[in-house]
Amino acid sequence: MVALRAALTGLPSYIPAKQIPGAAPLASNESPYGLLPAVAALLRAPQADLSRYPDMASTRLVAAIAAHHGVDADQVAVGAGSSEVCGQLLHAVVEPGAEVIFGWRSFEAYPMLTAVAGGTAVRVPLRDDALDLDAMAASVTDRTRLIFVCNPNNPTGTALGAEGLLRFVAAVPERVVIAVDEAYREYVDPGRSLDASVALRDRPNVVVLRTFSKAYALAGLRVGYCVGPREVIAQVRKAQVPFSLGTLAQKAAIAALGDAGEVARRVQLTVAERERVAERLRALGFAVPQSQANFLWLPLGRSSAAFAQHCLAGAVVTRPFPDEGVRVTIGRPEQNDAFLDLTEKWLTSS
Numbered sequence: 001m002v003a004l005r006a007a008l009t010g011l012p013s014y015i016p017a018k019q020i021p022g023a024a025p026l027a028s029n030e031s032p033y034g035l036l037p038a039v040a041a042l043l044r045a046p047q048a049d050l051s052r053y054p055d056m057a058s059t060r061l062v063a064a065i066a067a068h069h070g071v072d073a074d075q076v077a078v079g080a081g082s083s084e085v086c087g088q089l090l091h092a093v094v095e096p097g098a099e100v101i102f103g104w105r106s107f108e109a110y111p112m113l114t115a116v117a118g119g120t121a122v123r124v125p126l127r128d129d130a131l132d133l134d135a136m137a138a139s140v141t142d143r144t145r146l147i148f149v150c151n152p153n154n155p156t157g158t159a160l161g162a163e164g165l166l167r168f169v170a171a172v173p174e175r176v177v178i179a180v181d182e183a184y185r186e187y188v189d190p191g192r193s194l195d196a197s198v199a200l201r202d203r204p205n206v207v208v209l210r211t212f213s214k215a216y217a218l219a220g221l222r223v224g225y226c227v228g229p230r231e232v233i234a235q236v237r238k239a240q241v242p243f244s245l246g247t248l249a250q251k252a253a254i255a256a257l258g259d260a261g262e263v264a265r266r267v268q269l270t271v272a273e274r275e276r277v278a279e280r281l282r283a284l285g286f287a288v289p290q291s292q293a294n295f296l297w298l299p300l301g302r303s304s305a306a307f308a309q310h311c312l313a314g315a316v317v318t319r320p321f322p323d324e325g326v327r328v329t330i331g332r333p334e335q336n337d338a339f340l341d342l343t344e345k346w347l348t349s350s
C-alpha cells in the first residue's frame with residue numbers, strides 16, 4: 001500500500017456544488033451579475049503576453065491594492081484566491097504540533113488547509129450562529145499559532161460587533177497571528193462591524209484577508225490577498241506557489257478595482273435583496289440570523305438535506321450542510337423569488 005499522510009486521509013473530500021444547466025446557482029456566494037464591464041472589456045482585448053510567465057511579484061496589482069487600502073506595497077501579499085492566501089499564511093506560521101483555532105461551523109477551507117499545512121485544527125462551536133470570541137480566546141494555548149476570524153461568518157452570515165472584536169484582539173497574545181477573513185466586507189453595513197483593515201492596521205499580529213471572488217465577480221480567475229504587518233507579509237509572500245497568480249488574473253483584478261462605482265451599485269442591489277428575502281423567510285417562520293453577507297442561513301437541522309433536494313428539484317441550487325442548515329446565496333431578484341416560492345411549497349408539503 002502507498003504510504004499517505006494520515007492528516008489528509010482522515011479528512012472528507014470537498015464536495016463541489018452541483019452544476020445544473022438552467023438552474024439558479026445559489027450555492028457558492030458568487031455575484032449573480034456577471035463580469036464587471038471593465039473586466040469584460042479587458043478580456044475582449046488580445047492577450048499576446050500570455051505566452052510569457054506572469055510577473056511573479058504581481059507588482060502592479062500589489063500597488064493597486066495598496067493604494068486601495070492606503071497602505072504600503074510591502075503590507076500586501078496576493079495569491080490565487082484568498083483560499084490560497086489562507087494556505088500561505090498557514091505555511092508561514094505553522095510548525096509541527098501547532099494549533100490553529102477557528103469557529104465551527106465556518107469556512108470549509110480552514111480545516112482542509114490547516115491539515116495540509118501540518119497544523120492541528122481547534123474548532124470552537126458557534127454560539128447563536130455567531131463566532132464565540134470569548135471561547136476562541138480561551139482556547140489559545142502555548143501551541144496556538146493562528147486564529148481565523150471569519151467576519152461575517154460563512155455560512156451563517158453573522159457579523160461581529162466592533163467592541164467584541166477589539167476585546168478579542170486585546171486578549172490574544174501578540175505572538176499569535178489573527179487572520180480576519182473579510183471575504184464579504186463589501187456587503188457589510190459599516191455601522192455594524194468594523195473594517196479590520198483600517199481599525200486593526202497598527203496591530204503587529206493582525207492580517208486581513210480579502211478576495212475578488214465575491215463582490216468583484218471574479219471567482220473563476222482566482223485572486224485574493226491579505227493586508228498586514230510587513231514581517232508577516234514577507235513570509236506569506238515566500239509561501240506562495242511561484243506564478244500561481246496568472247497575468248490575466250492580475251490584470252483583471254486591477255480592472256475590477258477600477259470599477260468601484262459598478263461594484264457599489266451591485267452591492268446595493270444584493271443588500272436590498274438580502275433584506276427582502278430574509279424578512280420573507282422570517283415571516284414564513286424560518287429562524288434566519290441577521291446576515292451581513294451575500295447569503296442567508298436557514299438552520300433546518302435534520303431537514304437540511306431534504307430541503308436542498310427539494311430546491312434542486314425546483315431548479316435552485318443551494319448549499320446544504322447535513323443536519324445543520326442550508327446556505328443560500330442572494331441572486332438576482334427573479335432567482336430569489338424562485339427560491340422563496342420553493343420555500344413556501346416546502347412548508348405546505350411538509
Ligand SMILES: *Cc1c(COP(=O)(O)O)cnc(C)c1O
Binds near residue numbers: 080083150210214
Ligand atoms: C469565498 C470565501 C473566500 C474566498 O475564496 P477565494 O479563494 O478567494 O475564491 C474566503 N473566505 C471565505 C470565508 C469565503 O467564503
